[in-house]
Amino acid sequence: MPVPKTPVQNTITITDDCFLSLCTGGKAQLMKIAIASGKGGTGKTTVAVNLALAIEEVQLFDCDVEEPNCNLFLEFELEPVEEVICLVPEINPDMCTLCRNCSSFCKYNALAALPNKILSFPALCHGCGGCSFVCLAGALKEKPRPIGMIEKASPESSLTFICGTLNIGEAMATPVIRSLQRHIDENRPVIFDSPPGTACPVLSVMGYADYCVLVTESTPFGFHDFLLALEAARALKVPVGVVLNRDGLGDSRVEEFCRAEGIPILLRIPNDKMIARLYSEGTPFVKEMPEWKKKFEDMFETIKALACKNTGV
Amino acid sequence: MKICISACGKDPDSEVDPQFGRCNYFVIIDPDIGSVTSIKNPGSEASGGAGIRAAEAIAGAGVNTLLTGSVGPNSFSILSEAGIETCSGIRGTVAFALREYQAGKLAVLESPNASTHSGIKKS
């Protein structure tokens, strides 16, 4: 749909321009595609890795920071890029007047006011800096606490691959994802392997993408999780397409639903012995089955065209 | 001595709620002077760190003993810092839990018996 149905007043020309630049020129090439699924184990990482290997000049970001496993398939040599830190408060008890400004400010409940002291819970702190701002006694200092790591594949690797890892026991995936996103080269297309589920970290990946590919299996559970992920993508107004994994197993409910809702099925990965074997050996199947390289390339072209079509909506 | 029981309601005949961080009310009973009060658990509506707000509130209320079910590590560290003795295994009504405690039937918690986030309500 080239022109929005209800053009926003005064901005119609700008909308048109945006649309044109997206369709005709560079911008469509710079797509950011999130590969997501309502739960883990649906083949999300397989799709992300195979798609990235099939398209040249793409950047792959492993944003599943709690369990990054793209590199189990890629087996690249990784180099550290940066440590992700969170600035957490440190309280000087000698200066603290027990005014409780900090603990009542902290909406993440990372500070607790006891009758005789303030206790801090760094694992809950989001590093917003608010508590040191409201501490008029100057008893709060911020100190850096490492929560994760950004690594990238060594330069001789065949693909630009950047991976974020949340340290064990840490709860906050989103800051690690944000740090990852700062390493995007805006001149090349991007593929994100999203975290599974529909919580905050996923939304921070989907919300950053121009298109979202939902990987699912057509089983009752698969369908249920697919609907949750779809709801998230729709809330963020990101256009969605579906990859049916282990197609042939299960029923046709995802397919029927997609047909009724006008959601494109971009690719079907059959329940194939060869694919399953390569998967279990940790080999991306585009490497061994060249016909699939073409299928993933076609899927990428379809996504580009669809993302174009969707910009007017 | 103030004894606090995590509960669904405000009264001695309310059902207990074994989820410390997420219960609705804390019923605070002082058997020595025969007083019964209650406070709303500020953690019941917190999106995260519920146990921290809950423990902070009962520490602020000057409670000596807490009778509840499950306590996570964050709450536990506040409770022990505040010198509050915590017993687990409550069931039935608030009054029943208190009687069980007085009969020595509730075990004192030496360490947290739940993980962080275990009380998050699934939507």
Ligand code: SF4
């Ligand atoms: S920095 Fe923000 S999140 Fe962290 S303790 Fe202070 S107020 Fe809470």
Ligand code: SF4
């Ligand atoms: S705001 Fe500062 S002075 Fe007040 S309780 Fe917190 S640390 Fe202490």
